Amino acid sequence: QKEVEQDPGPLSVPEGAIVSLNCTYSNSAFQYFMWYRQYSRKGPELLMYTYSSGNKEDGRFTAQVDKSSKYISLFIRDSQPSDSATYLCAMTGPPPNSNYQLIWGAGTKLIIKP
Template identity: 90%
Template sequence: QKEVEQDPGPLSVPEGAIVSLNCTYSNSAFQYFMWYRQYSRKGPELLMYTYSSGNKEDGRFTAQVDKSSKYISLFIRDSQPSDSATYLCAMRTIYNFNKFYFGSGTKLNVKP
């Protein structure tokens, strides 16, 4: 069983919809949680970063961490065609700064 699980999609939504992307994990030592956005034929770029539990909001994006359920989410409000990309979750523990665990990515398509 992989330590980080992510539904590969693809997820197709109409423009303006609210998008929910999720990852589950098994290692209770994970404390740092990240969401990366990867456009086709590009490298991943950091979108959101959360430490421990709770919510973090940045514009149309909200990252949510539920450590009790070992579940993280990324919400995109008022989705735009420019949000069409693959979204990767990543996480790491407090013990090892150079070990990042990635989900396999969810492909999102926002239709105009």
């Protein structure tokens, strides 16, 4: 079993829809949770960053962390064609179980149809 599981997609939705992207993980030591966005032929860029459990909102994007279920989500409201990209979750935590190394999901390819 991988430490971080993420459905690779592709996930195709119409413009304006609410998108839900998810990752599950197995290591309860993880404390820092990130979502990166990667456009085609570009490097990943940090989109959202959350420490421990709870929600964080930034414009149309909301990141949720449920540590009890070991489940994180990224919601995109009013999705736009420009949101079409691969979304990678990543997480890390302190030693000894994690040692602050970033563990990545496989990435979900998202396609927003105009």
